[in-house]
Amino acid sequence: MKRNIVLAVVCMLLISMMPIMASGNEENTASDGKTVVRILTRFSNPGNPREKYFQDMVAKFNEENPDIDLQDLSISDEGSRDTRFKTSIASGDPIEVFNFLGYAANLDYVRDGVVTDISGEMEADPEWVAAYKDNLFGPVRYDEFGISGIYGMPIDPYGVCCFYNKAIFDELGIPLPETWEEIEAATPALLAAGYTPMAFGAMENYRGGHFYTALSMKAYGSEFKDALISGEEKWNGEKAVNLISYMKHLYDIGVFGENNMAYNADGELSRLENKQAAIIFTGSWNLAAVNAFSNADDLVCMGFPYFESVPEHKDDWMGGPDCFISISSKPGDPDYEATLRVLKYFTSYEYLKGQYEYCNGSGTYPVTFDETIPADRLTNEFNSYYSNATDMIGEIEQYDAMASLIDIVRTNLQTIFTGAEPQAIGDAIQLEVDTWRSMNNY
Amino acid sequence: MALRIDKTDRIKAWFLSLPALLLYSAVLIYPIIQVFRMSFYSWNGIPASPMRFVGLLNYKAFLSDARFLIALKNVGIFILSGFLVIFPVSLFMATVIQKNSPLKRVFKTCYFIPQVISRTAIALMWYFVLYPDGGPVANLCELLGLTNVNVNFLGRPETAIYAIVLINAWTYAGYNMLIFSAGLTSIPQELNEAALIDGANGRQTFFRITLPLLRNSFNIFALNCIIGSITTFEMVFVTTNGGPGYASEVFGTLLYKNAFTYNNYGYSNAVGAFLIFSSFIMSVLLTKLFEKTKD
The missing domain is CATH 3.40.190.10 (Periplasmic binding protein-like II)
Structure with missing residues (x-):
């Protein structure tokens, strides 16, 4: 009986492997010879x-x-x-x-x-x-x-950029804000008038990743990216956590409005077209789409906001x-x-x-x-900003050989919108980086 | 008289079983062996890339991953909800369709409809029903003056898994209704009648006669519920993809992400091996438990 069972199992395995062993590369030819x-x-x-x-x-x-x-x-x-x-x-x-x-x-x-x-x-x-x-x-x-x-x-x-609904700012008598300090100052008036200052569709986690890189360029320039990738800077280090803290600060004071986890990048665009959002953060890939908006005449394209206190990185871009x-x-x-x-x-x-x-x-x-x-x-308008760029990088994680880093960073940054603490977010990312590096002898 | 099987009959039996054995081993046995084998390697999913033997490292990484505990907790919530929500609801529905009502067929069909719709379609439908920005539930809350309720049920870490669990209950209640309905049908009517003659009320009849005699149906339900919860995937994947953050992560989404997002196929296979192993262990344990309670 035992011999029969062993024989049966061996037969099953051998036979089940036959189609796999027999398979090989075949030419991609359709039945009509194409x-x-x-x-x-x-x-x-x-x-x-x-x-x-x-x-x-x-x-x-x-x-x-x-x-x-x-x-x-x-x-x-x-x-x-x-x-x-x-x-x-x-x-x-x-x-x-x-x-x-x-x-x-x-x-x-x-x-x-x-x-x-x-x-x-x-x-x-x-x-x-x-x-x-x-x-x-x-x-x-x-x-x-x-x-x-x-x-x-x-x-x-591409280059990241912002679209502003100028009609909203004109209506409230606020000059178009170009810096984060100005955006923060304009926020109470925009919120009081029922507008989302800057729509942020956090439902798609890449939005956080893009924002983080763009913000890092305005705060520190591309040296920060180099230091993070080389391991000199840590994702839970002071500089990295400061950026997360600032994103959380913007969220806490209402710059990104409410219900961010309920909509995605397309939701940002529809909020811009429906005059619900005063600003959206996007990229040149949406120029043609925004141009086709019914209220395109009210819209203005500008660069990603910079920090008044860090003018030396005003023209450093993500792109x-x-x-x-x-x-x-x-x-x-x-x-x-x-x-x-x-x-x-x-x-x-x-x-x-x-x-x-x-x-x-x-x-x-x-x-x-x-x-x-x-x-x-x-x-x-986009080109007038883009042509002034002095330094430009892609999303920071793209420069790291750890393929999973991009999703890990994006997913963890997404938790800003669910109440996570900046240091905890930085720690979670760094833990993943350390684990990967130790497993891959990096 | 013992049945004698000669050698020719045995060969015939093997020969006749061969197609089924072939199919079974090709689609089940071989992949399972591969899952276990590959869980001991580090591999990025590119055929030309060498697979590196890492021993138990993938299991160590998986079991020490913070997301493992989140997934374990969420699977626990799925199982609990099965017993606390799906079980009573489907049993109630089964009793409703047992009644001699002219609407019996209508009820039966309505209850069973979710079972014939694809899980992905159900998940998408509920995703839009629960959409916080103009979705039917959000509009209803607004209509009822519940303006303080944060209607983003799938987008909040504290509610996401519970929202999915309820969608899951809605989906599977009809199927389990059929299981309990079959159980109810098999209970001899004379037992209930005898109990009534002896003066038992409806409640007593239900708890003393109906429920104990539904043990076999309950066993099937329990096994389905636990194994289904451990291996759940599509409902979570479509509605939240394990988010926000990692709040609604389950083992299925961890497996998927590690393979197709992180290119970490070894780790992903370790999750798969864990799923197969835990499902197998649970089935064995539950079967033993059911046999024991039978005695």
């Missing part, structure tokens, strides 16, 4: 002009390239996009073309060969990259980690290149040629120029256009 190429971005909302443009161009690509079946898997929610991407990698069938955020936080994907070095293709086709601004490739170069090459094409340089398009197919793969064609199409000068025209000159672009469209007022 090469299948999948593209994953966060452009899936047709209500946003640049995302609608992307969707239209996917359809156009399929029309123009009958030998390729380009499948758009894009999804706007960041978490869902990440899950889709990571599942495809873990299952050994990585999506061929995808948006990539670069920086040290994504080093593993480069080091372990998921993302393909495209520097050779760039050299072979200089016309493709001729109009690109050179300084935008930093986050997809990994020379400091001993890895040469370029691992993506920038498509969306820069952030979103890249990368590929996973390798030279020699059956779908490499098709994948490269897709990459070049969606990062071509013509594609970007088309987007520029579609958005009526709104937004920020990685290339210099030979003909400029007279941009809308909001874009011009």
Whole structure:
């Protein structure tokens, strides 16, 4: 009996492993002979002009390239996009073309060969990259980690900014506040009139992460980021906790209004359009969307507020290149040629120029256009600030090789809105960092 | 007379069982073994990346993680709510549909509707019902003059898990109603009639006859409730994603986040192994307990 049971278990295991052992890499070929190429971005909302443009161009690509079946898997929610991407990698069938955020936080994907070095293709086709601004490739170069090459094409340089509803400030006779001290001073009057001084949709945890980095740049400049990443500064150290304390102070005095955990970034935008919020903190990626608002004429675009007491960091920004398009197919793969064609199409000068025209000159672009469209007022206002930036960084956690840090920092900062104490927040983050570093001998 | 099974019959039996065994081992046994195996490694989810053997380090990190205690507490709340909310509600509903009422079928259908809707759809529906900014519950509170009530039930750490637990109760009450209804049907009517003749009132009949005879239904309910609570995921994931902060974290969300947000597949598998192991242990313990109480 025992022998039978053992035999049965062994048989079950061997047989169940057979399909796994037999599986291998197969060429992505559709039944009609077309090469299948999948593209994953966060452009899936047709209500946003640049995302609608992307969707239209996917359809156009399929029309123009009958030998390729380009499948758009894009999804706007960041978490869902990440899950889709990571599942495809873990299952050994990585999506061929995808948006990539670069920086040290994504080093593993480069080091372990998921993302393909495209520097050779760039050299072979200089016309493709001729109009690109050179300084935008930093986050997809990994020379400091001993890895040469370029691992993506920038498509969306950005800068954080604020949109002000000037009509509200005019109504209350308050000049547009440019500093945190001025915002704090204007808060009682705005609250008394029933307005949220600065809408903050904390339901999405990335809002806190963005705000923290932008605030750190105005308070300390980029040296603080360097010190945090090197470990010289701690997340529960005085400087880091001071920033959290200041965010909590703003929340406590009503700058961010109420019910922040009840809405997200889209909620911030709707509050701006519905004249419920006097200011929102967002980024240049929303220029086209805000331009389409019914009350766009009342709105003004300005830089992230600075501290009167720290004028030397007035023009230090959170921003820069952030979103890249990368590929996973390798030279020699059956779908490499098709994948490269897709990459070049969606990062071509013509594609970007088309987007520029579609958005009526709104937004920020990685290339210099030979003909400029007279941009809308909001874009011009944004550019007037953006061009004065003296220093610019992405979100602090992106510079750390600990991939989970970005979510840990964001989630812990979110607890500001649920009553957590700043020191406890800093301690919780630092504990995670210490644990990770000890486990990874970092 | 003992049944004699010869060798040919035994081979036939194995042969006939093979498809089921194959399917079972491919979809269950192999993944479970993989979960346990990978929980001893550190791996970032990239096939080309080497898996590093770390022994029990993932378990150590998981059990000492502050979120483990939060998840444990929340699972405890789920289990408690099962016994304190779902059990009485579904039993009450089962007694209602046992009555000879013309509306019996309507009640039965209404109670069972949540069971045929996808869990994700239910979670989303309740997310919007509880939406604090113009959601139906918020509007109702405003209508009733409850302006001091903070209606952001899913967005506050002190209420988020309780809001989810109630959504869960709403979802599963209908299913458990069917279990208790089957139990009630199997109770011989003569017993109740005899009790009535002996002068027992409704309350006495319920507590002395009905409830003890529902033991088998209760056992099924208890097992489902405890195992379901330990492995709960989708309701929490869709409504709060374990937040605000980590307030409504459960083991399922910890597993998901560690794999798909943190690229920490070894840790994630340790959570998975813990889930499998604790569910198995609980089923064994409960089955033993039920057998004991039977005697």
